[in-house]
Amino acid sequence: MNELVKGKKVLITGASSGIGQYIAIHTAMQGGVPILVARSTDKLRIIAEKIEESFSIECPWYTADLSMDAEWKDVIDQICYDHGSIDALVNNAGMAVFDLVEQAKWKDIERMVAVNVTSLFRSTHQLLPHFLQKGEGHIVNIASQAGKMATPKSSVYAATKHAVLGFTNALRMEVEQKGVFVTSVNLGPVQTNFFEQADPAGTYQKAVEQMMLDPNHVARTVVDHLFTKCREINMPAWMNAGSKLYALSPGTIEKVMKKQFEKK
Numbered sequence: 075m076n077e078l079v080k081g082k083k084v085l086i087t088g089a090s091s092g093i094g095q096y097i098a099i100h101t102a103m104q105g106g107v108p109i110l111v112a113r114s115t116d117k118l119r120i121i122a123e124k125i126e127e128s129f130s131i132e133c134p135w136y137t138a139d140l141s142m143d144a145e146w147k148d149v150i151d152q153i154c155y156d157h158g159s160i161d162a163l164v165n166n167a168g169m170a171v172f173d174l175v176e177q178a179k180w181k182d183i184e185r186m187v188a189v190n191v192t193s194l195f196r197s198t199h200q201l202l203p204h205f206l207q208k209g210e211g212h213i214v215n216i217a218s219q220a221g222k223m224a225t226p227k228s229s230v231y232a233a234t235k236h237a238v239l240g241f242t243n244a245l246r247m248e249v250e251q252k253g254v255f256v257t258s259v260n261l262g263p264v265q266t267n268f269f270e271q272a273d274p275a276g277t278y279q280k281a282v283e284q285m286m287l288d289p290n291h292v293a294r295t296v297v298d299h300l301f302t303k304c305r306e307i308n309m310p311a312w313m314n315a316g317s318k319l320y321a322l323s324p325g326t327i328e329k330v331m332k333k334q335f336e337k338k
């Protein structure tokens with residue numbers, strides 16, 4: 075049991091699958107109350123029941139399509155009404171469709187922006203006043219190493235994660251004297267259902283399968299940092315070292331890494 079997490083209400087988006095599902099489980103394991111959000115009613119129900127049985131706690135869940143701003147706004151209002159004060163917000167929901175810009179479908183571009191960016195701005199904007207009023211809270215934004223280093227076929231996805239990182243970095247500075255922690259989580263490839271939509275042919279997945287992170291390990295690391303002052307969680311470390319080199323000399327890295335960057 076983690077004393078910092080015990081009894082805390084943690085709102086987790088994208089909790090029906092992958093990293094979000096494991097963040098919910100680890101939150102409960104550490105004595106917190108995970109509040110789950112996603113679209114898939116059946117998956118949410120099963121995960122919530124499993125958590126309730128395993129940890130003898132209540133695990134509320136809400137269905138919302140985060141690409142629909144008005145719907146998401148109403149669900150956040152409902153969650154605040156039902157639970158009073160929320161202690162942490164984990165903006166985890168996200169999706170990608172890997173494509174060349176010239177071949178991308180506009181509806182996929184719109185959905186990536188709506189789910190990965192607008193919905194994260196919405197939940198943060200709506201919950202931040204509560205955190206500031208209490209003088210405490212934690213906002214964790216699941217970004218990506220793609221938010222530091224863009225590669226072909228992920229222009230829109232990388233742009234959404236660059237947006238998340240920019241937003242997170244500015245927000246952290248705005249609230250750091252006000253008791254609210256803000257953390258970005260920048261991940262390389264993680265073994266989840268994410269690729270079913272991002273890379274249906276499985277080409278990229280096959281190319282990177284040896285280096286895939288375990289979502290359970292990622293989630294445990296995130297929950298271990300809840301309610302602590304942590305700027306960024308970067309995984310794996312070697313990929314983050316690559317992102318640092320890229321920031322120093324993007325042109326050179328693009329040349330040297332051309333083959334690796336074209337694995338999508």
Ligand SMILES: NC(=O)c1ccc[n+]([C@@H]2O[C@H](COP(=O)([O-])OP(=O)(O)OC[C@H]3O[C@@H](n4cnc5c(N)ncnc54)[C@H](OP(=O)(O)O)[C@@H]3O)[C@@H](O)[C@H]2O)c1
Nearest residue numbers: 088090091092093112113114139140167168263264266268
């Ligand atoms: N997997 C990776 O390699 C990787 C790497 C770096 C960063 N990330 C980031 O990690 C986060 C979690 O992804 P994951 O790998 O765990 O993928 P995942 O297994 O596909 O889970 C994505 C979650 O987001 C939810 N979601 C997607 N669209 C939604 C919508 N319109 N409304 C509400 N919820 C929605 C899904 O729930 P429903 O389908 O039930 O709605 C699901 O719970 C994402 O932000 C992703 O960008 C992933």
